[in-house]
Amino acid sequence: MSPSPPHPAPERRIAADRLQAFCQAALQRAGMAAPDASVAAEVLVTASLRGIDTHGIALLPGYIDRLRRGEVNARPRMTLSQGSPSTAVLDADNGLGVVAACRAMGHAIELARREGLGWVGVRRSTHFGAGAYYAMMALEHDMVGLVGSNGPPVMAPHGGARRAMHNLPLAAAIPTFEEPPIVMDFAMSVVAFRRVVQAAREGRPIPLGWALDAEGRPTTDAAAASQGALLPLGHKGYALGILVDVLAGVLSGAAFGADVREKSGTGAPQDTGHFALAIRVDAFMEPAAFKRRTDALVRHLRSTPPQDPAAPVRVPGERGAATAARRRREGIPVPSGLYERLRALAAELGVVAPA
Template sequence: MSETLIYPVEALKDYVSRFFIALNVPEIDARIAADVLVSADLRGINSHGVIRLHSYYGDRLMKGAIDPTSSVQVIQESPATLALDGGNGLGQVVAYRAMSRCIELADQAGLAITTVRNSNHYGIAAYYAMMALPEDMIGISLTNSQPLVAPTFGRTAVLGTNPIAVAIPAGAEMPYVLDMATSIVSIGRITVHQKSGQPIPAGWGINAQGELTQAPEEVLQGGALLPLGGPAELRGYKGYGLSLLVDLLSGVLSGAAYGNHVGHPGKKSTADVGHFFAAIKIENFRPVDAFKADMDDYIRMLKATPKIPGQDRIYIHGEKEFENEKNYREHGVPLLSEIVESLVSAGQVVGVPFDLEAL
């Protein structure tokens, strides 16, 4: 049975930063990447947190498949649009800078869209959508990813998990923050089950023969995730459509790779991941205070809906994650012992000992 260990937030961030710096990532970029990764664990999305530090980011940096010092280049720009080349840099750093520029454009134009090609896996999509919240803007963050999902009635992984994230500010209530894979789950959730020795729920994935399986190893070794939603006989047709939409906007529109052309950890070649960001300035449509008042009213209306038996609360998207973050910032970040062991091993490889003391 896995043990859970608790670590201080800032100490964990510092370790992740030092890990990246040891792999020639500039300090300012290392701190951005560390903040994104630890933010995933803070929000309870451990599938996209430090569990991937060595297995994805460190491994690809050491193989030369990610450029630790590349800069983001402008391909073309207009008052409300921006097309960028990520220079095969760390996805977190590329995405952070792209969304920052998108917000700057939206502040002047009222709304803006930014596309990115030649990037890498960027962690949790919500991080970048939420960057718009302090500016009283709506943020949108999409990305394609390595092929892990079979299309409806297919048995080969062609699509990515291709997440959708949208962040919308409220007043007294917590913001609405949707962050969802267009597959039933992310591949990281499968990895977490594998590391903890637990079977996956029925319907999450298929094996190499296209049959439903509850063995995480069969999904990871030649199988595929299933698209989001729909009964088993339809195999997630709606999720398939959403995944394709994300790839069209992130991959085809940006000029990045798409579908099964997107690179993955097993390849040394560049991943050429594509991103799509948008920022909408609320005051260009109506007064911000009035908008937030309506958001609060809507959220309270939803929460006041009569509950089904056995349930006493209705959540708004992002609410559980905000509560996790508040709790973990105060009491420390929980990590499975298997993840801690992987951090120890990773530290030995790059010469940065994982010497944090658990709380």
């Protein structure tokens, strides 16, 4: 009788504060200053808390690798240029995009506090992670937050056979009174590119309609799709993607379209562009009244009879808030493969592995 195949190691549950301490220590060992490492660690762990696992702590090994190779500037000198009383542009000096996006939204909030709204474009940046974090920064100030980013091309335009644009994520956060904040964060492709890469790593097929292979043919082969192009969310997703690229890349002075580099190096920055917008609610109405009105909208939508009684209508942000509450109590699930990569990274950097 042949032996049974070994069972994969179960995922681990690790407390958010332990993961954040580990991420910060690892980023500092990779050359980042402590304040920037703290910000980056919080962005990654918050994404994992809310269930955005592809853009949470799973990004850490790649970020560390790029920092150590010099593809991302570990100690950037970010500079801000004021364009008008309510607008500015941040030059990220090829620093980590998660730090640049936080600084951009922080300054947009300051501009909005004075002027009613604040807009900050970002150029010469890198991958900015999960946009929901930066949009949600506005909530505690009774502001609406809106952010977007471009990046290297991974998606075909509607009707196109090869990649020509990023999938151009857009995120927004809207304050509420008693209900969870309305939070949306989505790219303009059918699926995130990292889900295709993960399926390829695990040898799993992907659904038809997610991507094209390198020859422009629809495929279910994740490995072939990772060398091809994601498909946009129809013509509407394609059109919205153009808007995000104009606001994040063209308007900010960053690269755009297919000109955003996959990697930085030899003195040439990746030149990813972002934008951050903060809108002060009390420039329009009393914040409590606004938040009660958004509560009413949420309850109206949620009260709609569902097509499937087992799947009631939800509003963007509900699932993330519930997931974050549960994971704060139970710990963040870390799959065995990722945990082993984090342990190896800890040993390589000489920091304590999370447990």
